[in-house]
Amino acid sequence: xxxxxxxxxxxxxxxxxxxxxxxxxxxxxxxxxxxxxxxxxxxxxxxxxxxxxxxxxxxxxxxxxxxxxxxxxxxxxxxxxxxxxxxxxxxxxxxxxxxxxxxxxxxxxxxxxxxxxxxxxxxxxxxxxxxxxxxxxxxxxxxxxxxxxxxxxxxxxxxxxx
Numbered sequence: 589x590x591x592x593x594x595x596x597x598x599x600x601x602x603x604x605x606x607x608x609x610x611x612x613x614x615x616x617x618x619x620x621x622x623x624x625x626x627x628x629x630x631x632x633x634x635x636x637x638x639x640x641x642x643x644x645x646x647x648x649x650x651x652x653x654x655x656x657x658x659x660x661x662x663x664x665x666x667x668x669x670x671x672x673x674x675x676x677x678x679x680x681x682x683x684x685x686x687x688x689x690x691x692x693x694x695x696x697x698x699x700x701x702x703x704x705x706x707x708x709x710x711x712x713x714x715x716x717x718x719x720x721x722x723x724x725x726x727x728x729x730x731x732x733x734x735x736x737x738x739x740x741x742x743x744x745x746x747x748x749x750x
Contacts, residue, residue: 596631604676616671622664625657629664634673637665637702637714643693652692658718658727659687665702666714666731673707673735680712680733687729696721702731710735 595613605612618627618639625646631638639661646657663685670680698718706713711734718727 595629598633601633601672608676610676616668618664621660625660627661627664629668632668632672634669634707635704637669637672638699639665640697640699642697643695647694650692651694653694653698653726655687655689655727658689658698659685659729661698661700661718662687662702662716662727662729663731665700665716666729667733669702669704669714670712670731670733670735673704673712677738678735679738680735682731683711683734684732685729686731687727689727690725691720693720693726698726705730706732708735 595616597612597616602612605615616629616632617623618625618629626642627639628641629637629639641657641661643653646654648654663682666685667680667682671678674680698720700716700718702714702716704712705715711732713730713732716729716731717725718729720726
């Protein structure tokens with residue numbers, strides 16, 4: 589996941605995960621699906637997560653950005669924000685994703701920005717705005733994640749993915 593090497597994380601997040609021996613970049617990446625789709629995480633904190641994705645290779649038969657691709661980008665960014673909010677003792681599991689598609693895009697890159705609407709002890713909800721290269725809104729999404737305690741199996745799966 590070399591494309592993730594330039595992610596900006598808050599120093600306290602870097603320190604927390606380094607102390608646990610967890611690969612921070614792998615933990616807060618786009619994962620295998622996002623990598624295949626070209627998702628790149630640019631900035632990541634509990635307050636704001638930014639990522640980009642190419643339109644090319646992520647289109648439906650009419651040549652427009654596929655709504656499912658927007659959903660993948662939205663869920664990736666909202667999940668990362670939720671995980672950063674929850675901290676290393678919990679994992680975030682998406683339980684509700686809503687996407688409204690406003691306009692089609694045929695080329696270039698889209699950028700998603702996730703910001704929190706609610707950050708609690710057991711759930712976190714993020715709004716994700718996806719825009720085209722001219723700044724026009726393409727999609728507005730909302731993701732709610734359940735925050736659950738980490739168990740040993742979760743940690744081993746993350747380490748095995750490295």
